[in-house]
Amino acid sequence: MTLKQKFATILMLLLSITTFSQKKLDKIIKRDYQIIECTIAKMSDKTVEYSLSGETLQISLDVSQIARIDFASGRSQTFDVSATSTPVSAANPAVASAEMKINTIAVLPVPYVNSDNLESSEEMAKFAQNDMYNKLLDKSANIFPLTVQDLRTTNSLLHKAGINYKNIDETPIEDLEKILGVDNIVAAKVSYTISQSSTATTYDSGNVKVSDNNKKVKTNDISTTTANTQMYYYYTVYFDMYRNTTKIYSQTRKPLLAVKDSWMDSISYLLKRSPIYTKK
Template sequence: MKHIFCLSFLLVGYFAGFGQTTKKSDVIVRSNGDILNGEVHEITDSTIRFTYSGEKLVYTIKKSDILKITFASGRTEAFNNMAPQASSTQSAPAPQPQAAMEDTRNKVAILPFSFVKDGQNLAEEVSEEVQNECYAMLGKHAGVHTLMSPRATNVALNKAGINRSNIKNYSMSELCQILGVEYVIDGMISQNRTTQTNYGTTSYSDKSKDDDKKKSGTASTYSTNVQNYQTVMDMKIYNEKSEIIYNQNRKAFWQTEDAYKNTLEYLIKRCPLYTK
């Protein structure tokens, strides 16, 4: 009887210890059908902060992309965007995001370039101008890749509520999903005033050229000051897994205000999406 009691005690201790070492995960069900296992850290009015099991990196997920969360405690929380069940036996299909319904392979979107001049962010029109220039340069040599037009890109971002002030709250994987593309090009231009270069010319004209006698004339001097700039461009290309497949930071060779254009062309010609 004593041996039976000891064996029972050991078995109870074993299963109790096993139960303590097995940690349950929170389960998130997204609107596109993806199931995420890990730990929910925080739920705000519009986002959820989440960590995958076995990882430490914290991701931010929009609440609008989530159907429900089943917590490790067993409690389930559903969200407003969850499609209501139809009264009949036939249920309507759940809405799918653009990236889930369309083939994203070889599709590329160019984000508006950040343009910082003398420490100040320039207007959105300037950022979109560089975005269009990048599209024009790469569009002629895209090969098998399909470029999303800048207008279509900006419309999709605006519809998703994404602008220059909050775009950093989204991972590149989330942006790829929102835009329905496989690759995203992200760039930044930093430009600062440096020295000024002075160009001067002097011209002399005679009052009369009718004879060979020297006569007094007039001398004119013209001077022009040209502002020089130091321009640095950073360009990165991300895939739909938020992995960087191209990363370049280059200082412009010329000191003119539009020197970024030559640098942009240089970087595009050397990126993996460019085809000769």
């Protein structure tokens, strides 16, 4: 084999290795906000079987734990647990029904979860819910003929039904509309991770002193070190809208900036692009 042929063989081998290493994987987005990068082998009505990168062992996952699958081909599939639930009137006659208010939208509590340890914050869940509620009120002219249900009414009805930010995702939308007495619902989730970087800066300063006796110059050097820690927040905002139990809008967005409150910008962006919003 000539040197040229050897070079061509090595080049083809390197290209094949690079292509293999860059092979796209499927992504399973779970309802607890965990993302699993894998290769899906088999799907049924009840389970999804997959294997992790570099492994042949197949793992089975119940579809009730899955929110969405983004396939390597570019296709996405959303899993709606409520769609397979037994109708409320037949299965849950004990669910208290509020008087139905037509063209009314309710803002649900917003689960706010650290995806590293899956810890959720009640304070931030309420803050995010209040932020979205106020944004809708400020743009009430843009969502006409919809009106926004008072937040106290929403939270009071949810509390009476035993529903809070921790189990809100487990309650079918048809139940929530019945409990709240509304025909429109906006639901969001905020998942985040935090990282930090530290830098140290040293400043040198000199104090020059002249002696009149011998004309000598003396310098006293002072060194000061300042440490600075920068926090970075990486968010994923999940945003859904429902009308008469049907999902009419579903988007996921990551803020451009990794700053503490950047999730709020994503909420504003998604609200303005939702089907209930019209420009005035």
